[in-house]
Amino acid sequence: MQRALVLELDVPSSPEYIAIVRLVVASVASSRRALADERIDDLKLAVSEACTNAIEANRSIRPNAPVHVEIWESPDRLEVTIEDNGPGFDPDKLEFPPPVTDPERLNFERGLGIPLIKTLVDSASFVRTESGTSVRMTVFGGPVNGDDTATIYMDVSQLPGLPDAG
Amino acid sequence: MELGLEVDDSRRPYTVLAVNGEVDVYTAPRLREKLVELVSQGKHQIVVDLEGVDFLDSTGLGVLVGGLKRLRSHDGDLTLVCTHQRILKVFEITGLTKVFSIYGTVDEAVAE
Numbered sequence: 441m442q443r444a445l446v447l448e449l450d451v452p453s454s455p456e457y458i459a460i461v462r463l464v465v466a467s468v469a470s471s472r473r474a475l476a477d478e479r480i481d482d483l484k485l486a487v488s489e490a491c492t493n494a495i496e497a498n499r500s501i502r503p504n505a506p507v508h509v510e511i512w513e514s515p516d517r518l519e520v521t522i523e524d525n526g527p528g529f530d531p532d533k534l535e536f537p538p539p540v541t542d543p544e545r546l547n548f549e550r551g552l553g554i555p556l557i558k559t560l561v562d563s564a565s566f567v568r569t570e571s572g573t574s575v576r577m578t579v580f581g582g583p584v585n586g587d588d589t590a591t592i593y594m595d596v597s598q599l600p601g602l603p604d605a606g
Numbered sequence: 607m608e609l610g611l612e613v614d615d616s617r618r619p620y621t622v623l624a625v626n627g628e629v630d631v632y633t634a635p636r637l638r639e640k641l642v643e644l645v646s647q648g649k650h651q652i653v654v655d656l657e658g659v660d661f662l663d664s665t666g667l668g669v670l671v672g673g674l675k676r677l678r679s680h681d682g683d684l685t686l687v688c689t690h691q692r693i694l695k696v697f698e699i700t701g702l703t704k705v706f707s708i709y710g711t712v713d714e715a716v717a718e
Contacts, residue, residue, distance in 0.1 A: 455632035462661070481692050488663045492631045540701040546675035552664035552700055559699050 443514040446472065450506035451491075453498035453524075458491045461509055465520055468511050473518050473581040482560040483520065483579055489553040490522040490575045497526020497573060505572075517562075517580045525572040609633040610658065611640050620716045621649040626658035629666030637666065641673040641684075650682025653715040662693050667702060674706065683707075685715050 446468055451457040462484045469480050494507045505525035512519040537551050538544045557564050563578040610626030621644055629637060644652055654670065656662070674684040685707040688694055697703045709715040 455630070458630055458632060459628060478692070478695075481695075484661070485663055485696065488630055488661070492663070492665060495631070540704045545705060546671060546678070550664075550668055552667060556664055556696075556699060 443512055446511045446513050448510045450508050453495045453507055458488055461491050462488055472584055474584050475581045486557045486560040486577050489557050493553055494522050494524035497524040501527055517578050519578045521574055521576045523574045528568045528573050609636050617716045620651045620653050622653045622712055624655040628661035630663050631665040634665040634669045638669045645676055650677055650680045652684045654686050655712055656688040656693055659693055662696055687712050687715050
């Protein structure tokens with residue numbers, strides 16, 4: 441098996457869609473990879489953090505742009521990429537909350553997303569693209585089944601019964 | 607996806623807020639609003655019961671940190687009930703187990 445695209449989907453830049461991305465990623469990971477439940481939970485959380493950042497980035501300059509999700513698999517790993525069309529950022533220049541022992545810690549309600557992503561998955565990269573930022577999260581694990589490589593594309597905004605992205 | 611929020615005032619001076627569902631950037635504002643509402647009602651000893659929470663990310667953590675800060679500014683406190691390792695892990699990774707008092711049951715939390 442070579443590296444292959446398993447699934448890609450575009451979701452509107454609206455918070456209610458993040459749960460859908462978590463569900464899809466968890467379903468693919470659990471059905472196609474031999475991963476412990478805890479690892480799948482870790483991946484779900486990392487994906488949620490990345491999607492939250494992507495939606496915020498899109499909303500800042502291109503609110504109608506979707507968040508683009510891709511799931512790739514290789515013989516020994518699963519990779520999830522989350523791409524936005526935002527202004528970009530420098531991951532080395534982020535401001536993190538102070539240590540938990542510092543009373544000032546209570547003044548920081550944000551800033552945990554990227555440190556969490558880096559801790560939760562085996563490898564995380566943050567790349568500035570032409571149009572925004574791409575976050576790639578990798579978990580190592582072999583396949584559950586054989587070499588089927590069907591690619592699925594979903595435009596979630598077209599599914600009936602979902603809230604309007606508006 | 608809706609967030610379940612149930613308030614139990616029967617354990618005074620504690621107010622128990624049971625949360626059910628997933629707490630992320632979509633649902634966390636409801637939790638924040640409820641905490642603000644409780645504080646405005648003069649309820650300054652709040653126990654947040656997370657036993658019904660299936661998912662909690664950093665947005666949810668931020669709301670809880672904000673709630674704790676708000677309550678401490680009123681000489682109160684916000685404590686948690688949580689036994690599910692999946693949720694506890696988020697507090698452990700971020701070091702917030704050193705910030706919050708986390709109990710195994712509501713009975714333990716209100717016994718303090």
